[in-house]
Amino acid sequence: MEKILWEHILKVREQSPLVHNITNFVVMNNSANALLAVGASPIMAHAPEEIDEMVGICQAIVINIGTLSEHWLKAMYQAADKANISGKPWVLDPVGAGATSYRNSALTTLLDYKPTVIRGNASEIMALSKVNTSITKGVDSTAQSNEAYEAAKFLNQQYGSIVCISGETDIIIDRKSSIFIENGHPLMTKVTGLGCSATAVIGAFIAIIRDKMEAVAAATALFSLSGQLAATKSDGPGSLQMNLLDTLHNISEDSFHQYVKISL
Numbered sequence: 001m002e003k004i005l006w007e008h009i010l011k012v013r014e015q016s017p018l019v020h021n022i023t024n025f026v027v028m029n030n031s032a033n034a035l036l037a038v039g040a041s042p043i044m045a046h047a048p049e050e051i052d053e054m055v056g057i058c059q060a061i062v063i064n065i066g067t068l069s070e071h072w073l074k075a076m077y078q079a080a081d082k083a084n085i086s087g088k089p090w091v092l093d094p095v096g097a098g099a100t101s102y103r104n105s106a107l108t109t110l111l112d113y114k115p116t117v118i119r120g121n122a123s124e125i126m127a128l129s130k131v132n133t134s135i136t137k138g139v140d141s142t143a144q145s146n147e148a149y150e151a152a153k154f155l156n157q158q159y160g161s162i163v164c165i166s167g168e169t170d171i172i173i174d175r176k177s178s179i180f181i182e183n184g185h186p187l188m189t190k191v192t193g194l195g196c197s198a199t200a201v202i203g204a205f206i207a208i209i210r211d212k213m214e215a216v217a218a219a220t221a222l223f224s225l226s227g228q229l230a231a232t233k234s235d236g237p238g239s240l241q242m243n244l245l246d247t248l249h250n251i252s253e254d255s256f257h258q259y260v261k262i263s264l
Contacts, residue, residue, distance in 0.1 A: 003257075004218075005221055006256050008205060011209065012204050017041065017208045018207070019058060019059065019060050019207060020043045020079070022061070022062070022063050023063075023064035024066030024095065026067065027192070027197060030197045031044075031199075031200040033197075034200055034223075034248060035200050035201065037249040038201055038222065040201075040203075042200070051079050054079075058088070059207035060091070060204065061091070063093070063110065064200075065093070065094060066093075076106070083113070084113045089117070089207060090115055090116055090117075090203075091115060091117040092117070095120070097124040097127040111128075114159050115161045117206060117212065119195075120166065121167060122148035125155065126151045129151035129152070129158075148165045149165070149171060149178075152173045156173055162213055162216050166195055168184070169181065170183075172216050172217055174213050179262060180264070181260075182262075183228045184224040184228055190236075191240055197223070198219070202215070204219065205219040206219075221256075221262060225256065225259055226244055226251055227240070227244055227247075229259065230244040231243075
């Protein structure tokens with residue numbers, strides 16, 4: 001599988017897919033730079049007046065609800081609806097799911113547009129499926145990724161979405177199989193928005209890779225492994241951000257094959 005995933009990484013670099021992001025204030029810069037580092041082209045556009053045209057020209061859509069507002073939520077619904085009708089892949093990042101009724105209501109509507117991929121931490125996935133009614137700890141996870149496995153299976157069965165649970169072990173689930181990726185580094189949790197950037201990178205891969213499960217696995221493996229390798233030469237979260245972008249851009253086939261840890 002590692003060889004197939006590396007071929008997908010090269011394909012993204014070569015084809016530079018256009019990815020439309022409706023994301024939050026905190027992560028716009030990081031997410032755009034992560035997309036550029038893997039070879040994709042980001043668009044950050046939130047005005048409802050231009051959403052239809054933007055969705056029309058892009059190859060995938062990323063919707064991240066981190067900093068919700070009425071105006072942006074209208075744009076999210078519009079983009080998800082347009083993507084669903086046109087058959088364009090899109091990924092939902094349910095940041096802070098379970099924290100407020102407003103956030104939960106927004107997610108309920110967005111799920112009706114059947115995202116191609118849902119990516120979140122264990123607490124968010126569990127809240128999204130209503131398996132656990134406890135409040136999430138802001139945008140941080142209070143549960144381990146394996147605790148959300150059944151919740152992810154439920155979401156997959158209910159909406160047909162591939163579900164990616166982030167954590168010490170990243171777990172990717174669809175109807176037929178599961179993939180486990182054991183890369184990453186604890187220092188990554190000290191940089192705000194890296195999970196959101198990983199979601200954006202998934203958008204780049206689902207834009208052009210036909211097998212969406214493989215697309216999510218390639219994007220997740222690339223991002224987690226790049227963070228792991230970057231951490232080995234970083235003194236703290238500040239240098240990690242810089243080194244992560246450099247590693248996303250420069251990672252070699254030899255390094256990928258040597259250090260990636262994937263199991264089925």
